[in-house]
Amino acid sequence: MKQSKTSFGNIPTVKKIAVIISQMEEACQSLIWDGIYQTAQKKGVTVVAFPALSGNSIISHYPLIADFINGGNFTDVILFSGAMSEYTNWSVVERYVDTIELPVVSIGGMLKNAQSSIVVDNKDGIIQLVSHLAQHHEKKRIGFLKGPESNDEALERLDAYIAGLKENHLSYDSSIIFQGSFSAESGRDAARTIVKRNISLDALVCADDESAIGAIKEFQRHNIHPPTDIIVTGFDDVPQAEMFSPSLTTVRQPFYEMGVAAVEAVLNHGGRSVIVKPTIFVPRNSCGCIHHSVQEFRKTLPRMDNDTPPSPARIVATLEPVIKESLKTMRYYSAESITTYRHFLENAIKKYIMTFLAP
Incomplete structure (x- = not known):
């Protein structure tokens, strides 16, 4: 097992962590970095980020960073291994870790030569999603847009999709499985293929949000509008996911929490460990769920006793289940969020109640 450097000469007496990240500007990695940085600040630990990707190549910067870290005064390394594996195969990532002379915590993939590995449960979230499409929306022909062949998480999500089909007694059809690359462009390519070949699909499950958003934009360009014409779903819950239309x-991956867990793993060195973080299925409008909830709410308005019109407080009370479900689709929400939104709605309804109740 690799050992942290001890205190002598100019070697630090406290933890100083080198964080090898592919791209700081990439949404998922940025959220993980927030968790790392803020936890390190609280714990009095120094962290230094090294963006390592050069173009789409790992050849130049990654080796230079390893050499610099080995020769510097760092005690530990956090490696975004899942992000690195998007551009190479897993054996190359493991060989790269062997070149690092310090204990390594891996984020995004299980590495046999890492001190600890922080991973997510890719399987449960995808199975929940497929089951939701099959049971709640009664969809039968559900396609899948894969991630990179070299990425373990992408392969796990494909396996989970197949397991989800099986659980819901749906047949597997390789002709509606499309190769992707965790990118908007791969989503656009898949959508173009579906349109060009006139492939009949009820839904397209994408291995990541970027691909899903790219696919939706391309479908819309061809006058195919999710969720009415086809359901499209993603994986990750990047910030853009809840603001996109639909x-x-x-x-949802717990990115921030993964960053927290990585720093804690550095500080709690023991035996080798694998820390699995749960994922959360988040239904929104691209499968029709929020739109459906609002429609159901509007149906309840005429049945609200003899209020003519019903009071703003009564409307908000009826709407509260929808408020709670909608806010739960946000990455960060709390009981205070519900209270704040309730007050906002009451005031808005007081001002615009006649417009709100118009058919």
Whole structure:
């Protein structure tokens, strides 16, 4: 097992962590970095980020960074291994870790030569998603847009999709499985293929949000509008997912919490460990869920006793289940969020009640 450097000469007496990240500007990695940085600040630990991707190549910067870290005064390394594996195969990532002379915590993939590995449960979230499409929306022909062949998480999501089909007694059809690359462009390519070949699909499950958003934009360009014409879903719950139109049904990865867990793993060195973080299925409008909830709410308005019109407080009370479900689709929400939104709605309804109740 690799050992942290001890205190002598100019070697630090406290933890100083080198964080090898592919791209700081990439949404998922940025959220993980927030968790790392803020936890390190609280714990009095120094962290230094090294963006390592050069173009789409790992050849130049990654080796230089390893050499610099080995020769510097760092005690530990956090490696975004899942992000690195998008551009190479897993054996190359493992060989790269062997070149690092310090204990390594891996984020995004299980590495046999890492001190600890922080991973997510890719399987449960995808199975929940497929089951939701099959049972709640009664969809039968559900396609899948894969991630990179070299990425373990992408392969796990494909396996989970197949397991989800099986659980819901749906047949597997390789002709509606499309190769992707965790990118908007791969989503656009898949959508173009579906349109060009006139492939009949009820839904397209994408291995990541970027691909899903790219697919939706391309479908819309061809006058095919999710969720009415086809359901499209993602995986990750990047910030853009809840602001996109339609808001994206997805599976939320606990990115910030993964960053927290990585720093804690550095500080709690023991035996080798694998820390699995749960994912959360998040239904939104790209499968029709939020739109459906609002429609159901409007149906309740005429049945509200003899209020003519019903009071703003009564409307908000009826709407509260929808408020709670909608806010739960946001990455960060709390009981205070519900209270704040309730007050906002009451005031808005007081001002615009006649417009709100118009058919």
